Amino acid sequence: MTDDHAANLVDPFGRAITYLRVSVTDxxxxxxxxxxxxxxxxxxxxNLLTLExxxxxxxxxxxxxxxxxxLTGGEPLVRRNVMSLIxxxxxxxxxxxxxxxxxxxxxxxxxxADQLADLGVKRINVSLDTLDAAKFSVLTRWGDFNQVMxxxxxxxxxxxxxxxxxxxxxxxxxxxxEDLLRWAHGRGFDLTLIExxxxxxxxxxxxxxxxxxxxxxxxxxxxxxxxxxxDRTGGPARYVRVRxxxxxxxxxxxxxxxxxESCNRVRVTCTGTLYMCLGQEDSADLREPMRASDSDELLxxxxxxxxxxxxxxxxxxxxxxxxxxxxxxxSATGG
Ligand code: SAM
Ligand code: SF4
Numbered sequence: 001m002t003d004d005h006a007a008n009l010v011d012p013f014g015r016a017i018t019y020l021r022v023s024v025t026d027x028x029x030x031x032x033x034x035x036x037x038x039x040x041x042x043x044x045x046x047n048l049l050t051l052e053x054x055x056x057x058x059x060x061x062x063x064x065x066x067x068x069x070x071l072t073g074g075e076p077l078v079r080r081n082v083m084s085l086i087x088x089x090x091x092x093x094x095x096x097x098x099x100x101x102x103x104x105x106x107x108x109x110x111x112x113a114d115q116l117a118d119l120g121v122k123r124i125n126v127s128l129d130t131l132d133a134a135k136f137s138v139l140t141r142w143g144d145f146n147q148v149m150x151x152x153x154x155x156x157x158x159x160x161x162x163x164x165x166x167x168x169x170x171x172x173x174x175x176x177x178e179d180l181l182r183w184a185h186g187r188g189f190d191l192t193l194i195e196x197x198x199x200x201x202x203x204x205x206x207x208x209x210x211x212x213x214x215x216x217x218x219x220x221x222x223x224x225x226x227x228x229x230x231d232r233t234g235g236p237a238r239y240v241r242v243r244x245x246x247x248x249x250x251x252x253x254x255x256x257x258x259x260x261e262s263c264n265r266v267r268v269t270c271t272g273t274l275y276m277c278l279g280q281e282d283s284a285d286l287r288e289p290m291r292a293s294d295s296d297e298l299l300x301x302x303x304x305x306x307x308x309x310x311x312x313x314x315x316x317x318x319x320x321x322x323x324x325x326x327x328x329x330x331s332a333t334g335g
Contacts, residue, residue: 024085043271191249193252229241237251
């Protein structure tokens, strides 16, 4: 192996790539209105990387300096045998990898929480936009609120640290953010609020969903003391401590605050396409170089080429006339 293939990954703007998000499937048991159309067409299964290939690809990135690996999707826990992948990847913990984690809608946690904890997963992100079971049904179309609650309870019992991610949605949950905050912090969970991003056609007008977090923050400030804190979790969230609850609240504001300057991450889809930026179309196929040879030479060369093209940032815009900034859905790239 040449030195070039052993070196840590650094992009042209001097940003070290230490965080990889891997989408293990584009499929999901929910159809959240801001994420998917109801009649989604999924990829043929033969296009997907096998679990062994996902392991090989992830391991190549870990060899190149990635220290945090997040599995996502689609819904990662609906991929068949996903626990065998997690078990296999857990061998890197305490070696190259500091953290192995996942983002989930929570629907399968009641089955897998204990096993995740046993395999060394310490923290998980659970996406939950409302505490109102009826709204939950409307928002997720197919989700079962009680099953998710059962899953969250199981994860908490298993000792997993939980961060709740909620997308702030105009008219839908904007009157509930305070309740979500009190509930999450009351249970010892962090809460992170996310602005909707224009990813993929979901069959509705996104200007109807978009709620700027600057507004949410201003409203929360009327009832809570929000103290800026410097915590970074290797992601784009900015955090505050909520004095009244003692809990941590994060804001992910791709639309109102450009967080690209500190971007340390890249994403791989379930077909092995590497996206250097969530908000740009440029990508690199890693599946073919991986399949072309049993050695990882070609794979590392393709990774090097791609990282050399990581763009400085994205330029999302949400307005009534614009098409989605990128045509792929969040579920394809991995949220
Ligand atoms: N199914 C898992 C879940 O829901 O957590 C993982 C994949 S999902 C695509 C990851 C995250 O992306 C979720 O928190 C979801 O709310 C968020 N998301 C999906 N579409 C989005 C969009 N258009 N804008 C902002 N966040 C979005
Ligand atoms: Fe599925 Fe997650 Fe997208 Fe909802 S946000 S449809 S749970 S992938």
